[in-house]
Amino acid sequence: xxxxxxxxxxxxxxxxxxxxxxxxxxxxxxxxxxxxxxxxxxxxxxxxxxxxxxxxxxxxxxxxxxxxxxxxxxxxxxxxxxxxxxxxxxxxxxxxxxxxxxxxxxxxxxxxxxxxxxxxxxxxxxxxxxxxxxxxxxxxxxxxxxxxxxxxxxxxxxxxxxxxxxxxxxxxxxxxxxxxxxxxxxxxxxxxxxxxxxxxxxxxxxxxxxxxxxxxxxxxxxxxxxxxxxxxxxxxxxxxxxxxxxxxxxxxxxxxxxxxxxxxxxxxxxxxxxxxxxxxxxxxxxxxxxxxxxxxxxxxxxxxxxxxxxxxxxxxxxxxxxxxxxxxxxxxxxxxxxxxxxxxxxxxxxxxxxxxxxxxxx
Numbered sequence: 001x002x003x004x005x006x007x008x009x010x011x012x013x014x015x016x017x018x019x020x021x022x023x024x025x026x027x028x029x030x031x032x033x034x035x036x037x038x039x040x041x042x043x044x045x046x047x048x049x050x051x052x053x054x055x056x057x058x059x060x061x062x063x064x065x066x067x068x069x070x071x072x073x074x075x076x077x078x079x080x081x082x083x084x085x086x087x088x089x090x091x092x093x094x095x096x097x098x099x100x101x102x103x104x105x106x107x108x109x110x111x112x113x114x115x116x117x118x119x120x121x122x123x124x125x126x127x128x129x130x131x132x133x134x135x136x137x138x139x140x141x142x143x144x145x146x147x148x149x150x151x152x153x154x155x156x157x158x159x160x161x162x163x164x165x166x167x168x169x170x171x172x173x174x175x176x177x178x179x180x181x182x183x184x185x186x187x188x189x190x191x192x193x194x195x196x197x198x199x200x201x202x203x204x205x206x207x208x209x210x211x212x213x214x215x216x217x218x219x220x221x222x223x224x225x226x227x228x229x230x231x232x233x234x235x236x237x238x239x240x241x242x243x244x245x246x247x248x249x250x251x252x253x254x255x256x257x258x259x260x261x262x263x264x265x266x267x268x269x270x271x272x273x274x275x276x277x278x279x280x281x282x283x284x285x286x287x288x289x290x291x292x293x294x295x296x297x298x299x300x301x302x303x304x305x306x307x308x309x310x311x312x313x314x315x316x317x318x319x320x321x322x323x324x325x326x327x328x329x330x331x332x333x334x335x336x337x338x339x340x341x342x343x344x345x346x347x348x349x350x351x352x353x354x355x356x357x358x359x360x361x362x
Contacts, residue, residue, distance in 0.1 A: 112239055201328050212332070
């Protein structure tokens with residue numbers, strides 16, 4: 001499902017020409033997905049806690065497939081926005097369902113990290129692969145691939161066993177309000193906002209940034225994809241750290257935040273392509289490491305409403321994507337053609353260090 005969070009950004013210039021809109025408006029196609037993605041995070045988690053992740057996950061994949069099928073019909077902004085909003089319903093609950101399937105299968109921090117790594121890898125692969133398919137599929141490349149992958153995704157979910165839903169304790173009727181008001185989750189949400197939220201914002205625009213700096217679409221896609229793809233290594237690594245050295249895991253998270261911020265600031269400086277590739281790799285590796293510590297701690301703090309708590313923490317990052325993606329797109333109309341946006345992303349990323357100490361004490 002995470003293929004859909006970056007697939008349009010992978011060929012933003014092509015979509016701009018096909019839809020007949022500006023680059024900033026193309027960013028609204030990502031915003032439309034994340035509006036509904038955000039809206040269903042906590043309610044979707046509440047539903048999963050009550051009826052189980054397997055059934056919700058299956059419905060989510062069908063919704064994503066339907067949204068991509070609608071988007072294929074015409075390069076019309078209204079259709080595109082509606083289709084992407086529909087996809088967001090599926091991606092939102094689908095992400096939470098995936099983590100809950102790991103939890104209900106007794107997967108610990110390592111498997112949570114492995115799941116997280118696979119989700120980021122899909123988003124990174126979209127940036128790498130879709131620019132190579134433009135010659136064959138044109139503006140439809142993001143949607144054909146999204147449709148096929150959603151249908152394929154049904155198979156492993158169908159193969160999972162049915163799990164017993166989580167029974168709520170405490171405030172049974174208002175878990176959404178309960179998790180949102182739980183201050184222990186706020187520092188975790190802040191770190192997720194930087195490591196996931198800002199990495200997706202950067203990932204949606206890095207290909208365009210590199211293209212405008214004179215690099216080919218193909219090389220820009222491969223380099224840009226590293227921001228999201230590299231998490232396939234460090235998200236499981238973060239889980240391993242959480243399992244073996246839990247007392248030191250958050251120190252590594254702090255180091256990762258510094259490295260990620262530095263990498264984005266290097267990209268903002270318009271480096272040569274080789275250095276840009278190194279910076280993108282550093283950003284991707286750094287963005288992945290906090291995932292398992294964040295969600296392992298979230299599940300430990302809220303065993304009464306695990307999926308709803310996941311929805312709140314991840315939803316906070318989705319809010320950053322929702323707001324940040326179009327705003328970053330607007331900076332391409334300023335001097336520097338997007339570099340100001342990456343400068344701001346880098347500085348905001350570093351600000352998450354303020355939350356690490358509280359997160360470690362949770």
